[in-house]
Amino acid sequence: MNPRREGLKQRVTAAVAVLALVQFGPARAALTVEITEGVSDPIPIAIVPFGWAGVDQAPADVAEVVAGDLQRSGRFRPMPRADMVDLPTKANDVIADDWRMLRNDFVVVGELQPQQAQGQYMIRYALVNVLNGQRLLEYQQPATTATLRAASHRVSDKIFEKLTGIPGAFSTRIAYVSVTGQPPNARYQLIVADADGFNPRVVAQSSEPIMSPAWSPDGQNLAYVSFESRAAAVYVQMLKTGERRRVSARAGVNGAPAWSPDGTRLALTLSHKDGNLDVYVLNLGDQVLTRLTDDNSIDTEPVWSPDGKTVYFTSDRSGAPQIYRVGAGGGDRAQRVTFDGTYNARARISPDGAQLAMVTLDRGAYRIAVMNLKNAAMRVLTSGSLDESPSFAPNGAVLIYGTQDKGRGVLATVSVDGSVHQRIAAEQGDIREPIWSPLPAS
Amino acid sequence: MVGVLEKPEMRHALLLTMLSVMLLLMGCPKRDAVKEAPPAATEEGGATTPGLETNGVGQGTATGAGAAGEQAGINVRIIYFDFDNADIRPEYRDTIAAHARRLSGTTQRLRLEGHTDERGSREYNIGLGERRAQAVRRALMLLGVSDPQIATVSYGEERPAVQGSDEEAWAKNRRVEIVYIQ
Numbered sequence: 002m003n004p005r006r007e008g009l010k011q012r013v014t015a016a017v018a019v020l021a022l023v024q025f026g027p028a029r030a031a032l033t034v035e036i037t038e039g040v041s042d043p044i045p046i047a048i049v050p051f052g053w054a055g056v057d058q059a060p061a062d063v064a065e066v067v068a069g070d071l072q073r074s075g076r077f078r079p080m081p082r083a084d085m086v087d088l089p090t091k092a093n094d095v096i097a098d099d100w101r102m103l104r105n106d107f108v109v110v111g112e113l114q115p116q117q118a119q120g121q122y123m124i125r126y127a128l129v130n131v132l133n134g135q136r137l138l139e140y141q142q143p144a145t146t147a148t149l150r151a152a153s154h155r156v157s158d159k160i161f162e163k164l165t166g167i168p169g170a171f172s173t174r175i176a177y178v179s180v181t182g183q184p185p186n187a188r189y190q191l192i193v194a195d196a197d198g199f200n201p202r203v204v205a206q207s208s209e210p211i212m213s214p215a216w217s218p219d220g221q222n223l224a225y226v227s228f229e230s231r232a233a234a235v236y237v238q239m240l241k242t243g244e245r246r247r248v249s250a251r252a253g254v255n256g257a258p259a260w261s262p263d264g265t266r267l268a269l270t271l272s273h274k275d276g277n278l279d280v281y282v283l284n285l286g287d288q289v290l291t292r293l294t295d296d297n298s299i300d301t302e303p304v305w306s307p308d309g310k311t312v313y314f315t316s317d318r319s320g321a322p323q324i325y326r327v328g329a330g331g332g333d334r335a336q337r338v339t340f341d342g343t344y345n346a347r348a349r350i351s352p353d354g355a356q357l358a359m360v361t362l363d364r365g366a367y368r369i370a371v372m373n374l375k376n377a378a379m380r381v382l383t384s385g386s387l388d389e390s391p392s393f394a395p396n397g398a399v400l401i402y403g404t405q406d407k408g409r410g411v412l413a414t415v416s417v418d419g420s421v422h423q424r425i426a427a428e429q430g431d432i433r434e435p436i437w438s439p440l441p442a443s
Numbered sequence: 444m445v446g447v448l449e450k451p452e453m454r455h456a457l458l459l460t461m462l463s464v465m466l467l468l469m470g471c472p473k474r475d476a477v478k479e480a481p482p483a484a485t486e487e488g489g490a491t492t493p494g495l496e497t498n499g500v501g502q503g504t505a506t507g508a509g510a511a512g513e514q515a516g517i518n519v520r521i522i523y524f525d526f527d528n529a530d531i532r533p534e535y536r537d538t539i540a541a542h543a544r545r546l547s548g549t550t551q552r553l554r555l556e557g558h559t560d561e562r563g564s565r566e567y568n569i570g571l572g573e574r575r576a577q578a579v580r581r582a583l584m585l586l587g588v589s590d591p592q593i594a595t596v597s598y599g600e601e602r603p604a605v606q607g608s609d610e611e612a613w614a615k616n617r618r619v620e621i622v623y624i625q
Binding site for chain 2: 183184187210212213228231232233252253254256257270272276277278299301302315317321322344346347360362367386387389390405408434
C-alpha cells in the first residue's frame with residue numbers, strides 16, 4: 002500500500018476558530034490528592050521548615066510543599082512538624098544523632114532568601130544523611146513570587162532523584178477533562194493543573210463533548226477533540242495565549258490526536274474516505290496528510306515511539322481490539338503487537354520506548370496493564386472495573402489514568418512497579434482522560 | 444465484528460428480509476400506536492424495541508395497514524445495539540424502511556448519531572459508534588436514500604442517554620439516534 006498524500010490546504014487553512022466557547026481562568030473545583038497505597042517501607046525523612054531572612058511573613062512554605070510531594074509519592078514518610086525538637090536551617094546545624102534517634106534517615110534543611118530585586122528569591126537547601134552525616138545535596142534554586150511553588154517542586158524533584166535514582170516529576174502538570182451535569186445540560190471542560198492538583202485552570206469548555214487531550218512535546222500546546230460544532234474536530238491550542246487552530250474537521254470522525262516527538266506532525270484518526278476509521282499523519286506545517294492504515298476495521302488511538310519512527314495503534318482487524326504497529330512514514334504493513342487477552346486498546350509508550358501501557362480486559366474488568374516490548378510480558382497494575390486512559394509521567398516511573406469511585410470519574414496514579422497508588426478527585430463532577438505533561442524546560 | 448451491511452451478499456439478504464418484513468406487515472394484526480417508549484432492557488441484546496411492539500393503527504389517520512406500520516416506524520428515532528456490535532437487529536428493519544420511505548426522493552437531510560456504552564477505551568468507542576451510524580446509513584441507502592442526505596457523527600461513550608454502570612444503562616446507551624435536520 003502506498004501512502005496517499007493529499008493537499009488539503011483550502012479546507013484546513015489554519016482556521017482560527019471562534020473563541021467564544023473558550024474561557025480562561027481558575028477552575029472552581031480544586032483537586033484532592035490522597036495516597037491509597039504506598040511502599041511497605043517508605044524512607045523516613047524530616048523536611049525542616051525553611052528559614053526566612055526577610056521581613057514579615059515568608060511568601061511561601063517551601064518545606065510544606067516538598068513534604069507533600071514526597072509523601073504523595075508513596076516512597077517517603079515525612080516526619081510531622083510537631084514532632085521536631087530542633088529547627089535548623091543550615092546543614093552545619095544539623096545534629097545527626099538527634100535526628101537519627103527520632104528515626105529519620107535523612108534531613109532536609111533550607112532557607113528562603115529575598116534578593117535585591119523586588120519579588121526575587123533564592124531557595125538554598127541541603128539534604129543530609131543522618132545515618133552517616135554525609136551531605137548528599139547542597140543546592141540553590143532561584144524563584145520569583147509567581148514561581149515559588151514551582152521552584153519548591155524543583156526542590157522535591159532533586160531530593161527524589163537523589164534518594165531513589167528516579168528523576169522527580171513534581172514540576173509537571175496534568176491536563177484532564179472535567180464533566181459536570183448530564184447531557185444535554187452537561188458542561189465539558191479541558192483543565193490543566195499542577196501535578197499535585199494545585200492551580201487548576203480551564204483552558205476550553207463547551208456544552209458538547211471535549212476529549213482526547215494531548216500535550217505537544219514542548220508543553221506549550223494541547224491538541225484535543227471538541228464536538229462544539231456538533232461534529233468532531235481536532236483543535237490545537239496554545240496554552241499561554243489561548244490562540245486556537247482547528248486542524249481537522251473532515252466529514253465523520255476526527256479523533257485521537259498524537260504529537261510526533263519533534264512536534265511537527267499529528268497522528269490522528271479520520272473516517273472521511275469511506276466511513277471507516279484509519280490512522281493518518283497530518284503535517285502541521287504544510288497540512289499534507291499521509292495515510293498509515295487502510296483496513297476495513299477500526300484503526301485508531303495512534304501513539305508515536307520516542308524515536309518517531311513507529312506508530313502504535315488500536316485495531317480490531319482480528320475481530321477484537323489489539324495493539325499494532327506501523328512505520329510512521331506510511332506504506333508499511335501493520336504488525337500485531339499484543340496477543341494476550343481479548344481486548345487491548347489505547348496504548349501509550351514509556352519515555353524510554355521499552356514499555357506500552359494500555360487498557361486491557363482482565364477477567365471481565367477493564368484495567369491498566371503494561372507490556373514489556375522486548376519479551377511481550379504483560380502485567381496488570383490496577384484493580385478497577387472501568388480503568389482507562391493511562392498516561393506515563395515523563396520520568397517513566399508512574400502512570401496516571403481514569404477510574405471510577407462510587408460511580409464518579411476520578412483520576413488515579415500507580416507506580417509502574419505497582420507499589421504506590423494515589424487517587425485524585427474533583428470536588429464535583431467527573432474527571433477523566435488525564436495526560437501528564439512533558440518535563441518543563443530547565 | 445464487522446457490521447452485516449458491509450458485505451455485498453449480506454446487503455441482498457437484508458433487502459430480501461426487509462421486503463418480507465414489509466409483506467408481513469400488510470397482514471399484521473393491529474395494535475394501538477404508541478410513541479417512542481424507553482426500551483425494556485434485559486441482558487445483552489434483550490432490549491425490546493418500540494418499533495416492533497407498536498406496529499399498528501395510527502389512531503384513524505392511517506389509510507391502510509402499511510401506512511400504519513410506517514407511522515409507528517417513523518416515530519422510532521433510536522436504534523439500539525448489542526455489546527461491541529454494529530449489526531442492526533431484525534426488529535428495526537421496518538423502522539429503517541419507514542425512514543427510507545420518508546427520505547427517498549426528497550431533499551430532507553438527517554444526522555445519524557452513533558453512541559456506545561462506557562466500557563472500553565474512548566476513541567475505540569468513537570470507532571464503534573461510527574460503525575453503528577454507518578450501518579444505519581448503509582441500510583437507508585440500500586432503500587434509496589441518497590448519500591448527501593445523510594451525515595454521521597459518533598459520540599462514542601461521551602454522551603450517554605442514561606447514567607449508570609449496569610446492563611440496563613449500558614443497553615440504553617448503545618444506540619444510533621436519528622435526527623432530522625432542517
